[in-house]
Amino acid sequence: MAVSGWSPTRLGDVVEIKHGWPFKSEYFHEDLTDHPIVVSVGNFRYTGGFRFAETAVKEYRDSYPKEYELVPGDILLIMTCQTAGGEILGIPARIPSDSRVYLHNQRLGKVVIRKDANVKPEFLYWLFLWQDFNRELVTSASGTKILHTAPSRIETFRFDLPPKDEQRAIAHILGTLADKIELNRRMNETLEAMARALFKSWFVDFDPVRAKMVGAKNFSPLRKHIFDLFSDSFEDSELGEIPKGWEVRRWGDLVTLEYGKSLSGYSEYNAMYPVYGTNGRIGSHSEPLCKHAGIIIGRKGAYRGVHFCNEPFFVIDTAFYVEPKKPVDLRWAYYELLRQDINSMDSGSAIPSTSRKDFYSLQVLAPPFEVQHAFSQLLHPVWARQEQSDKESCTLALLRDTLLPKLVSGELRVKDAEQVIGDISDVF
Secondary structure (H helix, E strand, O other): OOOOOOEEEEHHHHHEEOOOOOOOHHHEEEOOOOOOOOOOHHHHOOOOOHHHOOOOEEOOOOOOOHHEEEOOEEEEEEEEEEOOOOOOOOOOEEEEOOOOEEEEEEEEEEEEEEOOOOOOHHHHHHOOOOOOHHHHHHHEEEEEOOOOHHHHHHOOEEEEOOOOOHHHHHHHHHHHHHHHHHHHHHHHOOOOHHHHHHHHHHHOOOOHHHHHHHHHHHHOOOOOHHHHHHHHHEOOOOOOEEOOOOOOEEHHEEEEEEOOOOOOOOOOHHHOEEEEOEEEEEEEEOOOEEOOEEEEEEEOOOOOEEEEEOOOOOOOOEEEEEEEOOOOOOHHHHHHHHHOHEEEEEEEOOOOOOOHHHHHOOOOEEOOOHHHHHHHHOOOOHHHHHHHHHHHHHHHHHHHHHHHHHHOHHHHHHHHHHHHHHHHHHHH
């Protein structure tokens, strides 16, 4: 029974879902100039929104129909999922206003609001993140290993539509929580840039070694005992000149990639241990698979990332976790792995997959363990602040994910949710 004042609605009566264009991959280029960007499934954050800064972005250098150019605010929906559970079907993202031109690719549905429809796009965005919406798309999807939905199936979704003023209020409440999470994410990006800069200085540019070669007695911000860990000369190797005493190894000498396990019931942030998939954290679970902090490497999917977790965690079967075979500082290993092109290690199966054999054969410049560990210790305060922000964001995400279905279904009214938001604002 509909909430008083809310209207039973078929999605197709208020919006049209349009197919994208099959842009030709031979005209895709990762070195960006001023050409339009082709949006792909891999560019989506699976909790909603885009993550262009964290994923492979490709521009298109050929002609195309102009009606497939997107404008800021356009909502796109994922229409293909490479896991049997279909967890990302229907996930939405909005085109940013950043002066770049974005193109509507195939496998993505563009949401076009019909003329005179009594619906706000900001409300629809949160409706598309409702689990009821995802479940209906999964139920009606075609395919087995790879699930597909279609505009006509999306448009059959039925829901109760609140008046416009209540739509705005619902979107504002959920958007406030999302903004707080985004602020934490951006702060963590800044901290992460600091960590990567230090890694590059030590392990790519070898700045402390070069400083010693010219007679420097110290190297900011290093204390003497850390500076003393670095050699004062280079030697030849298969990789060119490297600091004396460092070794060229293969990843298979240093670590193993352990398989994740299938798991159901991991989509809620309501348990102790984080759950990771190929594209990062996707929920929590009551038991860990990896008993220590460590590295997750995507195993299946078009975009396979490298992630670090500060605590014991669970890994589903679309990813690996890393176990050291000898003394290896996993923080150092994580930043070194970020330099590897994991997505090129394709096993040749129908679904793009990371090849363990290829990974193990990759060469890596391994500093002495003491240098690796000094890097990890120096950056400990940075990672501790990131962890604090992550925990805050998990709390906020739990609140958002709890409120979302109740608000969009009318189970919880706006005035009651506003009281909850006010209380959480006092905490953070």
